[in-house]
Amino acid sequence: MSSEYNYDPDAQFFPFFVLTITSLVTLPLTYTLLRAPSTTTGGSSKASHITSAYQPEHADIIETQRAKQKRKERRLKRLLTAATGWVVMAYMVYLMYVTARAAPTVWNPYDILDIGMSASEKQINSRYRRLSVTMHPDKRQPDASRNETFDMVNDQWVEIVKAYKALTDEDVRNNYIQYGNPDGKQSTSFGIALPQFLVSEGSGKYVLVFYGLLLGIGLPWLVGKWWYGMQKMTRERVLVTSAGNMFKEYRERMDEGDVAAAVSSALEYRDILHGAKEQSGLGKLEKKLIQAFEEGAEPGMLPKDRKKLEDVEDPVRRKTLALVWAYLHRLDLDDKSLEAEKYELAPTVLQMNEAFLSICLAYGFTSPVLATYHLSQRLVQATPPAERLPLLQLPHFTPSIIKQIEQTTSAGRHEHISIQSFMALPAEHRQALAHAAGLSNGLLKVAEGVARQLPLLKVEKAFFKVQGERYLVPSSLVQFVVKARFIPPGTTNIPDLIEKDLLDVDPAEGDIQAQKQEQEQHPVPLAYAPYFAKDRSPRWHIFLVDNRQGKIAVPPFTFASFDKKPFHEDGSPTFHVVTLKMQFQAPPQAGEYKFVMRMICDSYLGFDHKQEAVMVVEDASKANEVDDDDISEPEEDSIAGQMAALKGQPTASDAQPRRPRKAIREARAEDEESDYESGTDEDEESESETDTDTDSDDE
Structure with a gap:
């Protein structure tokens, strides 16, 4: 026996090697691409845009950063690498298939005689005799339809005879069973998965070095980097270290400025402010901030926020926090590089803000949760946290113009007018206010056009229910149902509500059409955010708050799309009543529970809603009470009716007319032995106890 090393000139082994190496890279990369990405700051591809000519x-610079963010979302480099990997893998599979067809088949006497390897000598002889009857050349004619010739028939019979002799000879048979060859043990041949042309002309050592670097260093480094990258990220796709830094900044009472300082501690900003960008322009940036706030041209930072900025020692975090305040106050930094960094940071800050929200929800205190949602609104709309200026969301409105309008409308009182209140004014009044503040009618029309496209969600009704039940009982699965309509500010000719639209009727079991309609979801237009360098889908968060404890009783349920189409293709509202549901478990004890329902839009200021919500949990025994008149007799032609007839029980055909409910109750009262008289007033009152009045004024 001898050993022999050779190359792979026919590419029989090389495709297997390339397929293995390529799959080790392509499959994990494809997994990361197919894994559902975070949509906390993203937009829906089906959502439309709010049209405006405002620039x-x-x-x-903003458009450049928006294009850069889109390239990050598409992950073109990864997509191209994964696509190339799949093409290479497909080509290798093709080569393997072609090679398998072209490769010579191994001679197998068992396959030729069509018997198993465990067949005895008697079975082999029997099989040979049967084949000699049908396959012998003297007894078989060539099949013209299969293009057979006499030579082919003879060759087939020769193979049968050869296989028979091999299996009836004990030594030959043992050689085949042990070594796969009738002649016994053969020389060993080691195939190297390299085409011969790669190692010809003295280049073999370089190829071996390449393979050593690839398999010994490159592939382990790539897989390790991918695995370590997966492990050092949280579920919100944030670095674990960043989550730890933000966790240390958490307090039970926080405002938007505190949250901005907390999210600035993340490490993700180092990918943007790396190298020379860490401290470049930081002195100029801080000087601009101080100058603008001291001059009073913009709503300034609170003293505590300025102190936090001054106390930060890390240059990256300090510059990040300064850029965040410059972005929120729309400061002109007179430096293109700083302006680009300012707008590039905003989407990352919003992502960190979403991660910080998870930390706040884990504790359940209302104050930091609300502050996080409000900072999200301000990051999308680029408005300062120090003062609430909802009109800044409209194009061409500046703090000075808004201040002039508010002084006129509020008669000297310090009140910030919302977009809804401004658009509710008569058109002539709005024009007069805008003209007095220095805003022309043309620019006002642009602002009004945007306002009439904003998705203001107006709550029409909110109530508690248990699906399929009349009462809420302890520990039952409760649904808090919110019925609302999208009515943009300044909308006229609003149709009246239809009462049946405010009902929440449970679909019948097996009603596929109703279930399909509930599953259909329709998005709203992308948020109008001209200063935010990324497409943003507005979302509405609904949660219940216990004001006595200052904590969240039911965590937020998030809605980005709705069961009915909110807007037409032209941007006009449909006025359809949409249904928002949040499901949770009722308290374990009966009683009356008072909550405050909060609905917050994380992309627009002044679109929040707050109202009281009272949940009445009845005793479990009340749910078991069933009136006699609620039970009907079985139909005579049904199986239950036929069984009842056989037993002599009444059916629907011979049932007596039902007695009035009052008579039934009086009969019950006479039969019961008790020390008190039972009336019908309590029963009548109990029917109205499930009605929960949740109507209240908007915040």
Whole structure:
């Protein structure tokens, strides 16, 4: 026996090797691409845009950063790498298939005689005799339809005879069973998975070095980097270290400025402010901030926020926090590189803000949760946290213009007018206010056009229910149902509500059409955010708050799409009543529970809603009470009716007319032996106890 090393000139082994190596890279990469990405700051591809001709200052820089964010979302490099990997893998599979067809088949006497390897000598002889009857050349004619010739028939018979002799010879048979060859043990041949042309002309050592680097260093490094990258990220796709830093900044009472300082401690900003960008322009940036706030041209930072900025020692975090305040106050930094960094940071800050929200929800205190949602609104709309200026969301409105309008409308009182209140004014009044504040009618019309497209969700009704039940009992699965309509500010000719639209009727069991309608979801237009360098789908968060404890009783349920189409293709509202449901478990004890329902839109200021919500949990025994008149007799032609007839029980055909409910109750009262008289007033009152009045004024 001898050993022999050779190359793979026919590419029989090389495709297997390439397929293995390529799959080790392509499959994990494809998994990361197919894994559902975070949509906390993203937009829906089906959502439309709010149209406006308004171009903010530095619009070219914002568009450049928006295009950069889109490239990050598409992950073109990963997509191209994964696509190339799949093409290579497909080509290798093709080569393997072609090679398998072209490769010579191994001679197998068992396959030729069509018997198993465990067949005895008697079975082999019997099989040979049967084949000699049908396959012998003297007894078989060539099949013209299969293009057979006499030579082919003879060759087939020769193979049968050869296989028979091999299996009836004990030594030959043992050699085949042990070594796979009738002649016994053969020389060993080691195939190297390299085409011969790669190692010809003295280049073999370089190829071996390449393979050593690839398999010994490159592949382990790539897989390790991918695995470590997966392990050091949280579920919200945030670095574990960043989550730890933000956790240390958490307090039970926080405002938007505190949350902004907390999220600035994340490490993700180092990918943007790396190298020379860490401290470049930081002095100029802080000087601009201080100058603008001291001059009073913009709503300034609170003293505690300025102190936090001054106390930060890490240059990256300090510059990040300064850029965040500059972005929120729309400061002109007179530096293109700083402007680009300012707009590039905003989407990352919003992502960190979403991660910080998870930390706040884990504790359940209302104050930091509300502050996080409000900071999200301000990041999308680029408005300062120090003062609430909802009109800044409209194009061409500036703090000075808003201040002039508010002084006129509020008669000297310090009140911030919302978009809804401003658009509710008569058109002539709005024009007069805008003209007095220095805003022309043309610019006002642009702002009004945007306002009439904003998705203001108005709550029409909110109530508790248990599906399929009349009462809420302890520990039952409760649904808090909110019925609302999208009515943009300034909308006229609003149709009246239809009472049946405010009902929440449970679909019948097996009603596929109703279930399909509930599953259909329709998005709203992308958020109008001219200063935010990324498409943003507005979302509405509904949660219940216990004001006595200052904590969240039911965590937020998030809604980004709705069961009915909110807007037409032209942007006009449909006025359909949409249904929002949040499901949770009722308290374990009966009683009356008072909550405050909060609905917050995380992309627009002034679109929040707050109202009281009272949940009445009845005793479990009340749910078991069933009136006699609620039970009907079985139909005579049904199986239950036939069984009842056989037993002599009444059916629907011979049932007596039902007695009035009052008579039934009086009969019950006479039969019961008790020390008190039972009336019908309590029963009548109990029917109305499930009605929960949740109507209240908007915040």
